Amino acid sequence: MANMEGMPNMSIESLPLSAPGEANWRKMLLAIPGTSLILLLLVLWFSFQGVDFAKPSNIVNIGIQSSVLLLLALPLTFILMSEGLDLSQGAVLSLASVVLAAVLAHGGSLPLALTAAAALGLLFGAVNGVFIAYLQMPPFVVTLGTLGLAHGIALVATDGESITEIGSQLPRLYKATVLGIPFPIIVALCAYALFHYLLYHTRFGSYVSAQGGNREALHLAGVNANRHLVVVYLIGGLMVGLAALLWVGRISSGHPTAGHGMEFDALVAVLLGGTRLEKGYGTMPGTLVGVLTVGVLRNGLNLMSVAASWQVVSLGVLVLAALWVESRQGEK
């Protein structure tokens, strides 16, 4: 009897089975078959294009290039699961990297610079969170507003110029390796582990899903839903601030508009990862696969000398196609 009951869980229909709750890797990866398949196909395709895609050094490269995106996509998954949205990530990333670079340029230490960037991220997260949770404004409007705010401040503060005199501390750290693993990848892996733990192994994780799934349930459980929603955005802001470290390390300067469009890549990655904009559904492995898909696509197209603007077009096509397929499946 027990075996019989176990049967349905094996079938594809019973997926996506393990949403937040507990991690079940096999099931979660199966639950995002579309994106996993896309990733696989992209990898295969690029491998046979006669470019250096499959070389070990390039694979490490993809990891490094995807690290910033992962730092944004992880908290963005939480935000979308709470039926929220964050359009301000790219602009805040730009502003935070300007701040970080400015502190370094003025002789400040790296920890001080990082603290300043993180504080700035937290500030924007707090504004987003308070306006959305307590003043109950639509996330779209609020984060569009903070996008403008961050963008404008960055331009005003720099006159549109880059800050390039960032000393040698950060470039050295960025190029460092531990056991042969580059620093950005280590940061990204740590962040992933942390978010995975948060979502699947803490009460907070279940609240994130409940925010989007059934806020009334949180309320009845005696949980302060608004406060936890602010925390979701605070985490979002903090991660953007921390991502500025890798961002400045990567481009070796602070530029007031360099982060623009990162919110687009992050949203694409999270959506490809299977997170829904409703009912509090999202998974961490899904987001990881989504980030790698975006990373592989951008890297591969780069190697094939496809212009950045066409890369954006391809991401748009990809997300439309993937979500269209998914919505068709949902109808059945």
Added chain:
Amino acid sequence: MDQRGPALNAAAPLPGPLLAPLLELCAVSKQFPGVKALDKVSLEIYPGEVHMVLGQNGAGKSSLMKVLYGAYHADEGEIRLRGERVRIASPSDARRLGIAIISQEFTLVPHLNLAQNIFLGRQPVGRFIGKIDHATMHRRARELLDALGLSEDTMTPAHKLGVAQQQLVEIAKALSQNARVLVMDEPSSALSDHEVEKLFGVIRRLQSEGVAIIYISHRMAEVFQLGDRITVLRDGRRVASLLPSETTPQDLVKMMIGRSVDAGYRTRFCAEPGAALLEVRGLCAANGTKDVSLVVRAGEIVGLSGLVGSGRSELVRAIFGADTVTGGELELFGAAYRPEPAEAVRRGLALVPESRKQEGLLMIHGVADNLIAAGLKILFPRGWYRAGVARRAALALIARMKIATPNPERVVKTLSGGNQQKVVIGKWLCAQSRCFIFDEPTRGIDVGAKAEIFALIEQLVDAGSAVLMISSELPEIVALCDRSYVMREGRIVGELARDELSEANILHLAMHPESGHGEHGGHAEHVH
């Protein structure tokens, strides 16, 4: 045990079980602007009893429940638990005190698994920082679900479960909080007969373990089948608390209605209705409408009554084509009609929906714009807008309907409820509709405006239109309608002619004391 008060005496002392009450409400009142939701309601709940709370729509059942779980704060009176006065200011207070509710709206998180749902906010945490002890949580969830006879894997996300199973999970959630008082709001309303049986088995088991259950119901059969005591509420007051053995369904209906019927608002009823303007045969729809047949003739006001949730709004939405129709034949003005909103409007069928704000009006637009919104094709047959024509049409309607507005441009949002309703009706008049469906036309409207709306409805039928009217206010149906259909669970269960039309008859049909769930006499067993 034999000093029983007369059934209709509100203050009659009750021969409670030989125990101290677990929960007492003492003269609890709750006032909202214009309405007293609870008026000095007192209630004693004993451990191990199933206390049925009965009442019409708006009698105060839901308010009572909300006071108990902290969603409303009582203005007056006090609540005592085991003899001690307690304050229930929030759901978490209620939870701490061991009071849990199973509301009609489920409070499960769809993508969390059953164990997480049951322990949401209270997941057992292990030694490592904030790490949920999944093993313990699932083991305890398993025990709770087993005890309730639910074999579902605790890893299953909640959205995979059916309504009945979700309800059991809700009960498990309540039990995991050591609830001693369980408030259930019409728990059987969404369940099949078999599931109801299973639920009753669970309730009886909880009862035997000393859990007190407050069971809000509008199904007469289950009141007698399950209840240890019955409290009837009406207009926010407790009418009576009594034992099932000392009352009958007829008595209870009488108590629920209470007030004498203010007879015949309408003076002339329709003696000879004209041609059938709307005829429906065997209509089925995806929204739960089942095999409905009805006819509305010119010159008639036909009521559509039933309890909240009996499927009346769903039926008219199906007729209008707003919800998907899956079967049946319809005729409009003698010609076949396929339900579709644009077609309905074109052919002269108007739906005046319950929520004017959401469905009937462009709230931030002017009165005139709203009035002509559905009649554009008629006013401007060539397709271009002529301001003069629009204004004259609007002014004529404002005058005809006595809409109190300083000017035709006034934004509709600023008008009173009654005047808004008139604008909706005027809109359909402008579209030259001849068959009107009203869904709760007087909801949220003061008494004076009500009379005007009634007069307007009467005018419509006197001019040869047909009206189908949904109302939860039984006196309205009785006072206004030429005849009435009564609905229950998506079906029409009866039709009352003018001379049979009374609140008691409607309630009897709507609550079916003698049929339906009466079969569940036997003790339900656990089904695995």
